[in-house]
Amino acid sequence: MLISPPFLPAPTAGESDEAYLNRAMLCGEPGDGFFPISFDLNWHGGTHLKAPKEAGRALPVRAIADGTLAYFREPAPVDTSEDAPLNYSGWTDNGCIVLRHETEIGEGANSKVVFFSIYMHLSKIIVKNPKKGMQVFRKEAIGEAGQIYGAGNKIHFEIIADDSQVKNLIGRSERDLSYQTKPGRKDSCWGDMYFYLPPEVIGYAEHPSSWTDTNNASSCVRRPAEDLFVRMSYSQGQCLLRTYTLEGECIGEQKEDKDFEYDLYQKAAARFAGCPSAGYELLRFGRVLGPDQLVPAGAAHWRKIAFPDGAGWVNLNSSTVTIFSDADFPQWQGWKLVDDDTDEDSHCQSPYLRDLLKLDEDPLFPPSRGIVEASRSPDLKHTPAKPEEEHVLSKSYRVKKHNQEIIEKEISKQKLRRCIFKFPSEWGKSDFETRYGWLLQESELGPPMPKGDYEKLKAHQESMAFWEESGLAEIGPKHWHFPPKEFIEVFRKCSWLSVDELTQCIPRSFVAEDHKSKILYRAGIKYAGALERAENIQVSLNKAMRKYLIVTRQRMSQFIGNGLTESGYFSKFAETGRGKDKKYGDWYGRGIIQITHQENYLKYFKHRGRSVANASQNIVWRDKVETETYDQAESAGFWWADNCANKTSDPVVDNALWAVEVCEDYDWKTHVCKVPLRAENRLSNPTLDLVGRHINTGKPTTTTKMNGLPDRRDAFTHVQAILSDLLYVSSPVGGPLAPIPSFVKRQKQ
Numbered sequence: 001m002l003i004s005p006p007f008l009p010a011p012t013a014g015e016s017d018e019a020y021l022n023r024a025m026l027c028g029e030p031g032d033g034f035f036p037i038s039f040d041l042n043w044h045g046g047t048h049l050k051a052p053k054e055a056g057r058a059l060p061v062r063a064i065a066d067g068t069l070a071y072f073r074e075p076a077p078v079d080t081s082e083d084a085p086l087n088y089s090g091w092t093d094n095g096c097i098v099l100r101h102e103t104e105i106g107e108g109a110n111s112k113v114v115f116f117s118i119y120m121h122l123s124k125i126i127v128k129n130p131k132k133g134m135q136v137f138r139k140e141a142i143g144e145a146g147q148i149y150g151a152g153n154k155i156h157f158e159i160i161a162d163d164s165q166v167k168n169l170i171g172r173s174e175r176d177l178s179y180q181t182k183p184g185r186k187d188s189c190w191g192d193m194y195f196y197l198p199p200e201v202i203g204y205a206e207h208p209s210s211w212t213d214t215n216n217a218s219s220c221v222r223r224p225a226e227d228l229f230v231r232m233s234y235s236q237g238q239c240l241l242r243t244y245t246l247e248g249e250c251i252g253e254q255k256e257d258k259d260f261e262y263d264l265y266q267k268a269a270a271r272f273a274g275c276p277s278a279g280y281e282l283l284r285f286g287r288v289l290g291p292d293q294l295v296p297a298g299a300a301h302w303r304k305i306a307f308p309d310g311a312g313w314v315n316l317n318s319s320t321v322t323i324f325s326d327a328d329f330p331q332w333q334g335w336k337l338v339d340d341d342t343d344e345d346s347h348c349q350s351p352y353l354r355d356l357l358k359l360d361e362d363p364l365f366p367p368s369r370g371i372v373e374a375s376r377s378p379d380l381k382h383t384p385a386k387p388e389e390e391h392v393l394s395k396s397y398r399v400k401k402h403n404q405e406i407i408e409k410e411i412s413k414q415k416l417r418r419c420i421f422k423f424p425s426e427w428g429k430s431d432f433e434t435r436y437g438w439l440l441q442e443s444e445l446g447p448p449m450p451k452g453d454y455e456k457l458k459a460h461q462e463s464m465a466f467w468e469e470s471g472l473a474e475i476g477p478k479h480w481h482f483p484p485k486e487f488i489e490v491f492r493k494c495s496w497l498s499v500d501e502l503t504q505c506i507p508r509s510f511v512a513e514d515h516k517s518k519i520l521y522r523a524g525i526k527y528a529g530a531l532e533r534a535e536n537i538q539v540s541l542n543k544a545m546r547k548y549l550i551v552t553r554q555r556m557s558q559f560i561g562n563g564l565t566e567s568g569y570f571s572k573f574a575e576t577g578r579g580k581d582k583k584y585g586d587w588y589g590r591g592i593i594q595i596t597h598q599e600n601y602l603k604y605f606k607h608r609g610r611s612v613a614n615a616s617q618n619i620v621w622r623d624k625v626e627t628e629t630y631d632q633a634e635s636a637g638f639w640w641a642d643n644c645a646n647k648t649s650d651p652v653v654d655n656a657l658w659a660v661e662v663c664e665d666y667d668w669k670t671h672v673c674k675v676p677l678r679a680e681n682r683l684s685n686p687t688l689d690l691v692g693r694h695i696n697t698g699k700p701t702t703t704t705k706m707n708g709l710p711d712r713r714d715a716f717t718h719v720q721a722i723l724s725d726l727l728y729v730s731s732p733v734g735g736p737l738a739p740i741p742s743f744v745k746r747q748k749q
Contacts (some may be wrong), residue, residue: 001103001494002138002501003065004725005485006119006157009052011725013652017492020725025485026050030407033148033156035483036421039404041348041359043341043423045481046118046158051145058153060126060141064117064488066500067101069134071470075123075146076463085463088456090150094464095122097142098472104498105169105327105491106188107539113168114474115482118158120427120464121146135747139727159482160425162475166337170329170420175337175352177330180227184324186289190546191326191493193286194333195230195316199223203305203312211271212299214315222312229332230305230316232286234261234549236650243306244332252306261549262647265638272299275609277634280641281547286316286323290547291630292609326493334418337480341423344478346435350421357412359403418486424478429465431477432458495551496542500748502534503527504722505560506569511662511714519673520710521666525569527747533570540629541592544637549646553724558649558691560723561716563592563636565708566695569715574626590625593636593695600639601625607638643694649687655720657681658713688716 005024012020026049028034033048051058075095076086086092097119105111123146127136136142148154167173171185179196203222208215228251229244239256260267264283265276272279274295281288282301288294301317316323329335341350354360406412424435436457439449449457467477497505509524525533541563545551550559566589567573575596579588589596595604601622602612612618625631640646662680663673689709696706720726 001065001105001113001491001496001498002723003488003491004062004138005488006049006061006064006117006155007052007059008062008139008725008727009054009059013654018489021485021489023052025488026052027485030413031404033154034407036416036419036423036481037348037353037407039407040400041403042346043348043421043426043481045160045423045426046120046156047484048148049145049155049157051153051155053153058145061119061122061143061145061155063099063136063138063140063142065099065101065103065138066504067099067117067136069097069127069130069132069136070100070116070472071098071132071466072096072125072127072130073466074125085456085459088149088460091147092149092460092464093121093123093146095125095143095146096120096464096466097122097125097127098466098470099136099142100472100474103501104496105494106185106190106496107542108187110168110185111188111496113161114165115159115161115169116472116475118156118160118427119143120156120158121148121154123147139725157484159484159487160475161480161482163422163480164474166420166480170335170337171327172329172337175331175339177324177328179229179322179324179330181322183287183322184328184330186287188327188494188496189285189289189325190495190551191490193232193284194324194328194330195232195286196322196324197224197228197230197314198320199225199227200320201228201314201318203307203314205312207302207304207313208300211302212296214298214300214318216313216315218313222307222310224307228307229330230303230314231333232303234284237262237647241303241305246332248332248334251308252311254304254306254311259647262644264549265641265644269607276607277609277638282317284547284549285325290543290634295609326490329418329490334414336419338419339422341421344424344431344434345438346424346426347438348423353416353419353421356415356419357406359406417483420480420482422478422480425467426461427465428467428477429462430468432461432465436461493551495545495556497538499531499534499538501722502538502541503530505719506530506533506564507715507718510564510569510718511660511710513708513710514666514668514671517671519663519666519671519677520660521663521673529571537570537592537629537633540633543630544592544633547634548637548641550637550640552650553720554687555646555649557716557720557723558645558688559593559636559640561688561719562692562695562712564715564719565711566594567592567632573632586619587622590622591632591635591639593639595625595635595639603642604635604638607642608634639695645691645694648690648694651687653686655685660710660714685716688713 005021007024009023028048031039034044035047036044038044073094073096075093078091080087080091086094099117100114101117102114105113119142122143124144125142126144127142145153145155161169171188201224202220204216204218205221206218208217227246231242231244233240237259239260240253242253243251245251265280268280268283269276272295275292277292278288278294281290282294286301299317300315302313303316304311304313324330338350338352340352341348343349439454441448506525509522511520512523513520545556545559550556564570573591575589575594579585582588584597587596587598587601595601605612605618605621610621625635658681660680661677663675663677665674667674692709692712693706
């Protein structure tokens with residue numbers, strides 16, 4: 001899944017993803033478009049976002065992921081007359097877009113997901129010729145932020161899903177993971193890894209002399225008195241292990257050696273020499289997800305972790321340890337699936353939420369009064385003060401003030417930030433009485449809303465409602481609401497590319513070089529051909545990238561960009577010429593990133609845990625690198641890891657424009673360009689050239705020569721435009737920023 005925020009400010013060099021999202025998604029605070037409740041405990045299905053500004057102008061609203069236009073409504077003309085339904089405490093724009101997103105977050109049917117994103121309060125829709133069902137691509141500008149109650153440049157942003165999709169999205173349909181009895185999902189596994197440590201787990205003073213040995217002769221120094229959870233994170237060369245309680249409190253952390261991530265292949269080869277491939281997965285995932293087997297079968301996974309009273313070495317591959325990933329949305333990281341508000345009105349009457357925030361711990365309004373009565377606090381501006389009602393107003397004010405004080409606390413916001421709630425949409429027109437009829441009821445906490453005010457509220461709500469006319473057949477009016485910012489943040493860790501997304505990575509046209517004439521010419525791939533190539537390699541390519549930590553947009557852009565040029569844009573997985581007149585002969589290059597020379601093939605076989613004594617068997621394995629998709633991708637990941645290419649690609653180096661002279665009509669027979677060469681821009685990046693030398697020569701620092709540099713730069717430019725948050729680069733040299741033809745996304749055919 002590729003996903004980005006609905007506003008895309010220009011990225012800053014060295015900025016973390018969390019910092020970027022904080023700039024891109026300026027979220028509503030409690031009382032001002034907060035998710036999921038207001039101060040008077042009305043459900044609020046999304047969050048209000050303020051459009052960031054660049055060069056003094058508010059940024060446009062953009063699609064967060066590839067999808068289709070499920071519904072749109074042009075905004076009503078501004079009408080500031082007193083009785084205008086949208087002029088309710090200030091003008092509110094009602095332009096709206098709903099996108100349907102169908103994508104993949106892993107392998108197989110259980111990892112195919114559908115969700116919807118809602119963009120409300122648009123002042124303008126800028127989708128060209130909008131039609132229901134049309135394709136809309138991630139990063140495409142779809143509208144302009146409007147006004148909400150008179151405040152400008154704001155939108156209501158919402159992410160929702162049907163009951164039928166929740167289990168595929170987060171791996172379960174229950175509130176919490178059953179972490180004590182079963183491990184997490186394997187079909188969708190990404191982000192950070194988590195290990196549940198039951199109380200019987202033992203922490204030792206030292207690790208055994210043999211890393212694979214499950215028996216530890218050193219003294220027992222730590223045993224957890226409660227359930228503990230270890231979070232294993234890899235980033236920028238570092239491996240960090242943090243320890244949490246079930247309540248999510250971090251009690252300490254341990255760092256591995258410097259560059260542990262970059263040296264992970266070397267670590268696996270040293271610790272798990274019998275099968276480094278499986279050992280690599282144990283260090284990477286905490287378990288083996290691929291077909292290779294650990295040697296020995298029950299090899300230990302020793303890591304030093306923090307305990308409440310110190311640190312100790314623990315075998316994370318123990319039989320009582322269960323393992324999860326971010327794809328499991330673990331509750332010790334705050335993820336909860338809450339479905340206990342059983343009625344259809346707009347008030348939050350969730351016992352779980354009320355208990356979570358301790359809303360009933362007020363002596364004036366004890367729990368014995370009941371959830372419904374304690375939560376219903378009419379808006380005071382609609383309640384005229386009469387002497388006989390002063391005691392009622394006092395209680396009403398006290399309830400709302402009490403709720404506000406609790407919800408505004410930072411600890412309350414943290415408790416709610418990753419909760420996923422099921423409740424009715426606020427955008428229905430026909431069920432207004434069901435959701436808001438309580439406002440007309442007398443209660444001990446306040447008198448009913450005056451009929452006139454009630455009708456104004458109803459007219460205002462109906463002027464924004466759209467649910468019935470949207471015709472969203474795959475989702476009912478009562479559905480799951482995800483915290484928008486956290487949904488985007490967590491799924492940005494999911495580097496699994498869907499077939500459609502990988503198809504986009506294969507450019508419609510690309511620069512190639514005729515080595516005889518030295519002329520660069522433009523070649524093309526039609527949609528059907530690109531789709532077929534993507535379908536063939538998609539699962540294996542994703543598995544290799546996931547395994548070898550090629551999971552950031554920069555790493556993926558370089559890996560896929562180099563792989564495209566090495567493999568004829570995923571069409572041929574063997575070297576041109578097939579080794580003819582080469583000293584390596586039949587051991588010519590094969591795979592996505594081609595392994596060449598017999599010694600490199602044998603190293604790959606040993607990596608897979610294979611004996612290389614049988615020469616005829618080696619030939620069978622060698623040929624599979626050309627013909628079997630898993631070997632095509634796995635061999636490329638091995639070559640990437642063995643050369644520490646992640647370390648080379650990680651440094652933050654600004655892209656630079658690189659001018660190329662391209663022939664649009666090249667004659668292969670005469671090796672002559674029939675039309676004048678055309679100057680175009682691509683992106684050059686010093687780390688890309690180093691990675692290319694890693695792959696092409698194995699000597700990145702001692703040689704400046706490499707094959708296919710223009711091709712690699714061209715492919716990298718295209719793939720980065722698809723995967724990253726960058727907007728498209730310019731076409732003519734010296735010209736203004738604009739899309740270039742090869743970067744325009746492919747329409748499905």
